[in-house]
Amino acid sequence: MTHRIAAFGAALLATTALTVTSLSAETLRWARAAEALTQDPHAQNEGPTTTLNHQIYEPLILRNMAGEMEPALATSWEPSADNPNVWVFQIREGVTFHGGETFDASDVVFSLNRAMSENSNFRELLSGVTEVRATGDYVVEIETEGPNPLLPNNLTNIFMMDEGWSVENGAEEVQDYAGGEDTFSARNSNGTGPYVLTSREADVETVLTLNENYWGIGEFPLDVTEIIFTPIQNPATRLAAFLTGEVDFIQDVPVQDLAQVEAADGIGLGTGPQNRNIFFGLNVGADNLERDNVDGANPFADVRVREAMMIAINREAIQQVVMRGQSDPTGAMLPPPVNGWTEELEQYPEFDLDRARALMEEAGYGDGFSIQLDCPNDRYVNDEAICQAAVGMFAQIGITVNLSALPRAQHFPLIANGETDFYMLGWGVPTYDSEYVFNFLYHTRNDGRGSWNGTNFSNAEMDEMIVSLSSETDLEARNATIAELWEMAEAEMIYLPIHHQVLNWGVSDAWSTLVDADDQVKFKYFELN
Structure with missing residues (x-):
């Protein structure tokens, strides 16, 4: 099944539904050409890196697979009635990090200040912010240089970290990726997201498993309970792994092989701008x-x-x-x-x-x-x-x-x-x-x-x-x-x-998803047919 959307300016939701059955009802084996550059969630504002981190970490506000903004670690946000330069965020209660730490407003303040620091590759998104402050255990105010109606749009890829874990492990500072620095946060993860990092060998294999304490259980499909990610740079090798069933999902079907994928049994092809x-x-x-x-x-x-x-x-x-x-x-x-x-x-x-x-x-x-x-x-x-x-x-x-x-x-x-x-x-x-x-x-x-x-x-x-x-x-x-x-x-x-x-995505016949125009896969939305 293939759909080509020729002109995609008319709609944000220019996505293609894929109705596509994995050999395992819970494990999804994922491949793409590119590996994540780092696990530090603020070091590289770069697609494949952000995509992997989206499974582990979460922002305050999320764009779903249709491109719509929805609550994540913030349940609501609105301009302050007292100060037009301030946005007020109500922080989700009852959330824990993968290490068992409680998530609260202090972690938001720490994470946003970290994302505004010198080595952060996300600081442009917060360039107008003058102060981030907690006004309660689960209330955060973000003050900007002037009224900023689009601030929420800038928060969808800025991930929240646990302050205590970061301090304990010397991860207060963002990794200097361009300078070749290696840090604890570049090799270790502790988020609130739907999947926990189980094992990782960069450029070989990364395994993620379902976060059994995830706050979103019951709100999202979460049919994928294990993700095995393998970066396969060579297009022919990547395609062969998909066609033979070694992997269930590839984000980058080689353009020269689209017809072969379309003709194959047991797999689906989704194309979109x-x-x-x-x-x-x-x-x-x-x-x-x-x-x-x-x-x-x-x-x-x-x-x-x-x-x-x-x-x-x-x-x-x-x-x-x-x-x-x-x-x-x-x-x-x-x-x-x-x-x-x-x-x-x-x-x-x-x-x-x-x-x-x-x-x-x-x-x-x-x-x-x-x-x-x-x-x-x-x-x-x-x-x-x-x-x-x-x-x-x-x-x-x-x-x-x-x-x-x-x-x-x-x-x-x-x-x-x-x-x-x-x-x-x-x-x-x-x-x-x-x-x-x-x-x-x-x-x-x-x-x-x-x-x-x-x-x-x-x-x-x-x-x-x-x-x-x-x-x-x-x-x-x-x-x-x-x-x-x-x-x-x-x-x-x-x-x-x-x-x-x-975009050309390929998925085996068990899974349904949307082709996200941002190429940002979020596996908690994937559903078994």
């Missing part, structure tokens, strides 16, 4: 690039070079040849479900080599230049193949690209540490608002913002406008600011959008 863009980032802010052959100048600093590269990308060819139709070419840096997306932003320039070569000549690079492209080879659908195709396309306008493809565990620190001039990145928007994109990708990289802005781009006017988004309560005025920001961002072209990614 993902809330994720794939793009190239350019180091536009450096005076001189480290990995090119141009001395004393930065070719990416010239917008004509960036425009030439933009129109030298043949997005339709990538869609048809590399992605086998499983992508949605775009000129936008945000997917359709996100507030701020428009049809105009979605349009991408016509592939035009003559115009691109003329722009290169005008910029003084008619003879071209060479540059290194850093690309992951285990994170996005056909990521290395996309980069290989782009190498050939840029060669046609005189840019010799030397491709360096690495596992994402080595690739992402290059961006975090400013050690790349030209790179591939994918970006989802779990808050479904443009502020998330601007905060992480466009704001000047400084304390609390711009942590994934590897371009060295800095614009003081844009920074001020981005900060204003967190406290503007007039939604019409706020959306006008967002529209102006996108106009400015489009003119700068510091990123080269390629396409919106498409």
Whole structure:
């Protein structure tokens, strides 16, 4: 059973129901290409890492598999009647951590302060927060610099930790993942979530078992009582494991094998648009690039070079040849479900080599230049193949690209540490608002913002406008600011959008689920048929 949702901007709930029977009625064997980078719940704001942590830890507010926000460790939340800058959260009572510790408001205060600390990869989401305080055992107030109507949207992936466990084990500080630090919290877990970490050998196998004391028993299906996760990077090996029944669920069916999966008995295929863009980032802010052959100048600093590269990308060819139709070419840096997306932003320039070569000549690079492209080879659908195709396309306008493809565990620190001039990145928007994109990708990289802005781009006017988004309560005025920001961002072209990614999930015939547009699997929602 396969469904393709071609245009997914119209609805947040652009998901595909999968009615799909495992060899074991309780154990679900799960495989995907990528492994979690760390167990520290605040160290890496990165899809596969967050997905694994979602089984073990919980946020205050959760997006379910249909993308709807629902109560998790907070039972309710509302602005304070006394102070428009304060949100009041009622914390769920009767919750315990896997180690038996009681969960209360003090753990919320500790966790949010930890998530706002220097090494946290989630601190942009809390950049407007001035104080988190407990006003009762199960009441927390979050105060922001101004009224922040969208604060709850920013909390759906920020996990709660036990303060006592963290202090006892020296885990008060967030792991410095980009710096290569190894910590207790990077190798051990203690959450309130539906599944307990039973065993883990990174890159080999992780076993999770049902939390028998989970507060959500009776509220969620919880038909999956054991999860065996195996990362399988090789597409052919991963597919073979699925087809032969060695695994029950894979998140990334190889696009070249969709027809084979559709034709097979005993398994189901669900396809839907993902809330994720794939793009190239350019180091536009450096005076001189480290990995090119141009001395004393930065070719990416010239917008004509960036425009030439933009129109030298043949997005339709990538869609048809590399992605086998499983992508949605775009000129936008945000997917359709996100507030701020428009049809105009979605349009991408016509592939035009003559115009691109003329722009290169005008910029003084008619003879071209060479540059290194850093690309992951285990994170996005056909990521290395996309980069290989782009190498050939840029060669046609005189840019010799030397491709360096690495596992994402080595690739992402290059961006975090400013050690790349030209790179591939994918970006989802779990808050479904443009502020998330601007905060992480466009704001000047400084304390609390711009942590994934590897371009060295800095614009003081844009920074001020981005900060204003967190406290503007007039939604019409706020959306006008967002529209102006996108106009400015489009003119700068510091990123080269390629396409919106498409999801292909495979599930054996015993299980029913939804294809989550965020690619965030939450196994407590899975049901046995």
